[in-house]
Amino acid sequence: MSHAFRNRHTPAVALCAALLSAGLLSYSPLTLAQAAAPASNSSTAPTQETPTLAATPETQQAPATATDAEAAPAQEPAAATNVTEAAPKAPPANVITVNDPVDAFPAPEPGFVRHVIHLPVGNYENDLKVELLPGKVIETDCNTRQFIGQLEEKTLEGWGYTYYVLPSIEGPISTMMACPEDSKKMQFVPVTGSAGSLLYYNSRLPVVVYLPEEVELRWRTWVATPVVSADSQ
Secondary structure, three states, X not given: OOHHHHHHHHXXXXXXXXXXXXXXXXXXXHHHHHHOOOHHXXXXXXXXXXXXXXXXXXXXXXXXXXXXXXXXXXOOOOOOOOOOOOOOOOOOOOOOOXXXXXXXXXXXXXXXXXXXXXXOOOOOHHHEEEEEEEEEEEEEOOXXXXXXXXXXXEEXXXXXXXXXXXXXXXXXXXXXXXXXXXXXXXXXXXXXXXXXXXXXXXXXXXXXXXXXXXXXXXXXXXXXXXXXXXXXX
């Protein structure tokens, strides 16, 4: 140690030694000497790096952003196990399911034919009537001819639909006038006396009629005229 260093630090060291021996100072002279060292000496001292912990897989994973959360598909709930699906219940035996209303009507009996009329949608159907004209095409002349029969109205049980049956016909009945030879011709002769042959017009339901095999069915529409008040006398 040089003489200049001793002269500069000796009074300070002696003072610190005296204070330390008297119990008024808790630092050693060496510690105070290091504290009094020039700032240039402390800048050159190597700095001790703070140890860092190695990143774990959990710490390396970046937090999910809102965009990632939206892009990620939602996880479907786990499918339930040991779940027995209930078997579909069969319809009651007395319930009939059909795709076409005509299928609900009974099949024709032997010797009969089922005729079906699908009415077109009409304007003011309350003012319309449907006339059923069962009959046969026969040879006629100047005499008046007709068949006699009676249409029976029946209700389809369980549905409320109406259908019609002509059990039998009689005739033809004609007058006995002498007619010229050239008056003979083939003509459709309807069954007369068929009560209920003038029906309400309803385009939503078919008109179903059962007739004997030799009888055909024709029909026509009647339109009601405007209502007129009657004069009182």
